[in-house]
Amino acid sequence: MSTNSIQQAIVMGNVASISADVKRLLDAGINSQQILDEQLLPGMAIVGERFKQNEMFLPQVLMSAQAMQTAIDILKPYLAENSEARKRKTVIIGTVKGDMHDIGKNLVRIMLIGAGFEVIDLGVNVPAQRFLEASSQHQATVVCLSALLSSTMNNMKEVVEAFRNHPELKGTKILIGGAPVSREFSKSIGADGYAPTAPAAVERVQQFCGQ
Numbered sequence: 783m784s785t786n787s788i789q790q791a792i793v794m795g796n797v798a799s800i801s802a803d804v805k806r807l808l809d810a811g812i813n814s815q816q817i818l819d820e821q822l823l824p825g826m827a828i829v830g831e832r833f834k835q836n837e838m839f840l841p842q843v844l845m846s847a848q849a850m851q852t853a854i855d856i857l858k859p860y861l862a863e864n865s866e867a868r869k870r871k872t873v874i875i876g877t878v879k880g881d882m883h884d885i886g887k888n889l890v891r892i893m894l895i896g897a898g899f900e901v902i903d904l905g906v907n908v909p910a911q912r913f914l915e916a917s918s919q920h921q922a923t924v925v926c927l928s929a930l931l932s933s934t935m936n937n938m939k940e941v942v943e944a945f946r947n948h949p950e951l952k953g954t955k956i957l958i959g960g961a962p963v964s965r966e967f968s969k970s971i972g973a974d975g976y977a978p979t980a981p982a983a984v985e986r987v988q989q990f991c992g993q
């Protein structure tokens with residue numbers, strides 16, 4: 783089996799074949815990170831490009847997203863296996879209100895778990911108040927916000943303002959990410975940082991936690 787068939791399975795949204803393909807590569811000793819970086823992410827990049835060019839439509843993109851999630855679920859324990867038993871800081875993560883995209887957010891979560899953090903995932907379409915409640919309940923050090931739509935990235939500002947106006951939580955570090963956001967945008971809304979990828983997100987969270 784060529785490793786490219788996984789990339790192909792993402793593009794075709796072939797949920798049925800992808801589990802077996804990913805397992806076969808893992809059994810052959812291929813590194814989980816390599817499968818993610820060289821097969822799954824490039825596959826999803828092709829999907830994004832075709833969606834933009836109107837060569838693929840929502841139902842097909844949804845199938846691709848499902849195939850991606852299926853593959854990520856299989857890789858999850860392998861990606862997270864270097865987790866260390868040290869005093870774990872808590873990170874809250876979620877996709878902001880109005881936004882249902884969660885593949886990138888899930889990758890960030892998996893890699894944070896892999897780096898030894900305790901991660902509370904609030905899911906998608908999360909209102910500002912929910913981020914506040916969870917941070918307070920779990921005494922989070924860092925809050926990670928994801929947005930994939932240029933319309934919902936503005937809801938990140940609402941979350942940052944809610945934290946800054948909260949007497950006990952105003953010092954919580956807020957990291958943002960997702961395709962439409964940038965370092966400049968993060969500064970403009972008063973967030974503490976931006977990271978373009980999941981590994982870069984881990985580095986930033988480690989910095990915030992003094993590691």
Ligand code: B12
Pocket residue numbers: 826827829830831833834840843844847880881882883884885886887889890926927928929930931932933957958959960961962976977978979980981982983
């Ligand atoms: C898959 C997908 C969907 C799936 C989502 C399934 C799911 N469970 O997530 C479905 C089909 C449901 C969907 C729906 C829609 N989508 Co859509 N979707 C995509 C697509 C093709 C891929 C996104 C993806 O998963 N990428 C792979 C992941 C791994 O990458 P990522 O999310 O960028 O994450 C990485 C980084 O950004 C970063 N990161 C992500 N989050 C975070 C968080 C933090 C804290 C940090 C530090 C880093 C970080 O790390 C990740 C890993 O390295 C993109 C195109 C694209 N190229 O982005 C369009 C795209 C995002 N969608 C788009 C649109 C318009 C929509 C819809 C409005 C379509 C419609 N007409 O209904 C709806 C909106 C639904 C909603 N309310 O959210 C547009 C957005 C345009 C814009 N700028 O606003 C895009 C860009 C497509 C396009 N070119 O037009 N979509």
